[in-house]
Amino acid sequence: MTDLDFSFLTWDVLSSFVAKGLWFSIQLTLSAMIGGIVLGTLLALMRLSGKWWLERPAAIYVDTLRSIPLVMVILWFFLLIPYIAGPLGAEKTALITFTLFEATYYSEIMRAGIQSVPKGQVFAGYAMGMTYKQTMGLVVLPQAFRNMLPVLLTQTIVLFQDTSLVYAIGAYDLLKGFEVAGKNFNRPMETYLVAAVVYFVICFSLSMLVRRLQKKIAIIR
Amino acid sequence: MASWDWQLYCTDMVTEEVAPKCFGAPGYETYLDAMIHGWGWTMFVSVIGLLVALVAGSLIGILRTVPNRKLAMFGEAWTELFRNIPLIVQLFIWYHVIPRLFPVLDLPPSVLVVIAIGLFTSARISEQVKAGILTLPKGQRYAGLAMGLTLPQTYRHVLLPMAFRIVIPPLTSESMNIVKNSAVAFAVSIPDLAQFALQASEQSSFVQIFLPVTLLYFVSAYAINRVAKVIEWYVRVPGILGAK
Numbered sequence: 001m002t003d004l005d006f007s008f009l010t011w012d013v014l015s016s017f018v019a020k021g022l023w024f025s026i027q028l029t030l031s032a033m034i035g036g037i038v039l040g041t042l043l044a045l046m047r048l049s050g051k052w053w054l055e056r057p058a059a060i061y062v063d064t065l066r067s068i069p070l071v072m073v074i075l076w077f078f079l080l081i082p083y084i085a086g087p088l089g090a091e092k093t094a095l096i097t098f099t100l101f102e103a104t105y106y107s108e109i110m111r112a113g114i115q116s117v118p119k120g121q122v123f124a125g126y127a128m129g130m131t132y133k134q135t136m137g138l139v140v141l142p143q144a145f146r147n148m149l150p151v152l153l154t155q156t157i158v159l160f161q162d163t164s165l166v167y168a169i170g171a172y173d174l175l176k177g178f179e180v181a182g183k184n185f186n187r188p189m190e191t192y193l194v195a196a197v198v199y200f201v202i203c204f205s206l207s208m209l210v211r212r213l214q215k216k217i218a219i220i221r
Numbered sequence: 222m223a224s225w226d227w228q229l230y231c232t233d234m235v236t237e238e239v240a241p242k243c244f245g246a247p248g249y250e251t252y253l254d255a256m257i258h259g260w261g262w263t264m265f266v267s268v269i270g271l272l273v274a275l276v277a278g279s280l281i282g283i284l285r286t287v288p289n290r291k292l293a294m295f296g297e298a299w300t301e302l303f304r305n306i307p308l309i310v311q312l313f314i315w316y317h318v319i320p321r322l323f324p325v326l327d328l329p330p331s332v333l334v335v336i337a338i339g340l341f342t343s344a345r346i347s348e349q350v351k352a353g354i355l356t357l358p359k360g361q362r363y364a365g366l367a368m369g370l371t372l373p374q375t376y377r378h379v380l381l382p383m384a385f386r387i388v389i390p391p392l393t394s395e396s397m398n399i400v401k402n403s404a405v406a407f408a409v410s411i412p413d414l415a416q417f418a419l420q421a422s423e424q425s426s427f428v429q430i431f432l433p434v435t436l437l438y439f440v441s442a443y444a445i446n447r448v449a450k451v452i453e454w455y456v457r458v459p460g461i462l463g464a465k
Contacts, residue, residue: 004322067397067439069404071415076435079427161307167408175310189318196306196314203305 008185009194017184021177022198028094028173029160035099036159037152040106045136047111062104071168073101078169090171094163102159109151113144150214157206161199174198229425230256252421252430259417260437266334266403266413267445271396273339274346279385281343282350283376296347303344309405312337316409334406342399346392353388354380386456393449400442414438 046058065073077097081088088096117140125135145152164175172180175195182191230253231243240249244257284296303311315337320327328336357380365375407415418434 067401067442068435069401069415069438071404071407072418072431072435072438075415075418076431079422079431161305164307164309165405167309175307189321192310192313192318196310199307199310200302200305204301207305 004190004193005187006190006194008187009181009190013181013185017181018174018177021172021174024091024172025160025163025174028098028163028166029156031095032098032102032159032163033156036102036106037110039099039103040108041110041141043103043107044110044114047107048114058107062107065101065104066108070101070162070165073097074165074168090166090169093169094166094171094173098159098163102155102162105155105158106152109148109155110144113148113151114140116147117143146217149217150210153210153213154207157203157210160206161203164199226425227429229429234421234424255412255417255421256414256433256437259412259414259434260441262331262406262411262413263400263403263415263438264441266331266338266406266411267400267441269335270338270342270403271399273335274342274395274399275392277340277343278346279350282347283354283381285347285351286354287372296351300344300347303340304348308338308341308402309408311341312405312409330409330411334409334411338399338403338406341402342395345395345398349388349391349395350384353384356387357383389449389453389456393446393453396449397442397446400438400445404438 043058043062046054047062049055074094074097077100078090078093081093081096121139121143122135125139130138163173166173167175170176178191178195178198179188182188228239231251232239233249233251234255235250238249240246240251243251243253245254281296281299284292285300287293312334315333316330320333326333361379361383362375365379366372370378403413404415406413407419410416414434414437418430422430
C-alpha cells in the first residue's frame, strides 16, 4: 500500500500546470458547442428538407461519423488536416475535429427538436405568407431550440468529457495538465485522482444545473 | 501521400520481409496478423465489458427503484460517480492508481480495462433499467405485493420481466457505444485496434492502415447492433412501444 501525498499541489503548481489545460478544455468545449449547434442545425434542416440531394449527403455524414470511435476520428483529422490546410498543431486540429464531430450529435438532437414542433405551426407560418426561411427562423427553430435546450446542454457535458480524448494527439488539456504536473513531481497517482475529482465536480454541478433548468422549462410550457 | 501498397499487409512488421502467407504464417507477424489480433482485443474488451456492464447496470438500476432509501441512494451515487468522470480518466485510475492502493486488485491490464469500461457503461445501463422499471404502472408493484409476494418476488416475477423487454432497444445502442468506447483502451497500451492503427501508421502511409481499421470498427459495431436487434425482436412485448 502506497501512501498518497497531495501536499505538492499548491496554488502555484495548479496555476502553472493545470490552469492552462483547464482553459483549453473550456475553450474547446464552448467553441465546439457553438460551432456544432450551428452546423448541426444546418444538417438537421438538410435531413428534413425533403430533397434527396440534401438529405442523402447529410445522412451519410451524420451516420458515418457517429459509427466511428471518437479516438479514430481525432486521429484521422490529426493526420489528414496537414495535407489539406498545412500544419496547424494539435490544439487547432482538436477545435476543428470536435466542431465537425459534435455537429453530428447536435444535429440528431435538433432533428428531434424540429419534429417536436407541431406541423400546424409550419402550416400557420406558410398561411401567413412567410417564406421557408422565415417560417423556420421565426417560428420553428426558436421553439425547437427551446424544447431541446436541456438535451443540448446535457450533450455539452458529454462533449466536455470527450475533450479529454485529445490525449490521443497530445493536445494540452485539463487531463494533460494534471499528467504533466504528476510527472514533474513524480506523483502520478495523486494527480489522476485529483483530475477525476475536478472532472466530477464540474460535470456533476453542470448536470444539476441542467436538471433545474429542465424543471423550470417544464413549468412554463 | 505515398502510393498505396496493399502487399504491406503481408509483410512482417519488424523485418519488413514478405511472408509466404498473409495470415498466420509461422515465424512471421504480418500487418494482417497484428490487425486481426488487435480486432480480437477490441471485441474481447467490448463483449466482456458489455457483460460486466449489463450485470452491474441492472443491479444498480434495480437498487435505484427500491423503497429502501439507503440502497436507492447508493445506486444514485454509483451512477453519478461513473457518469461524470471521462472514461479515459477512469481508465487511468483503474490502471495506474487502484492496483497500487489496493494490492488485492493488482490484476492483469486486460481485466482492469474490462472493469473500467464495464463500470463506466453500467452507469448508463442503470439509467435505462431504472427508467424501464419506472415506466411500469405503479399498480403492478402494488398488485404483486398485495398478492402476498415479497419485494424480491415482485421484482423477479412481475416488474423485471416487463421492464427488461422495454429496456432492450436503448440497450442495443449502448452495445454499439461500448465497441466505440473500447478504442480508449489504446491509452493504457492494450494492443487493440486503435493501438495497432497508431503503431502501424508510424511505419507506413496512415491512410492504408486507418481505412481498414475504421471499416473494421464500423463493421464490428454494426454486427453487434444487428445481433442486439435480433434479440430485441425475439423479446418484444406485443402491443406496446415499437412492437408490431
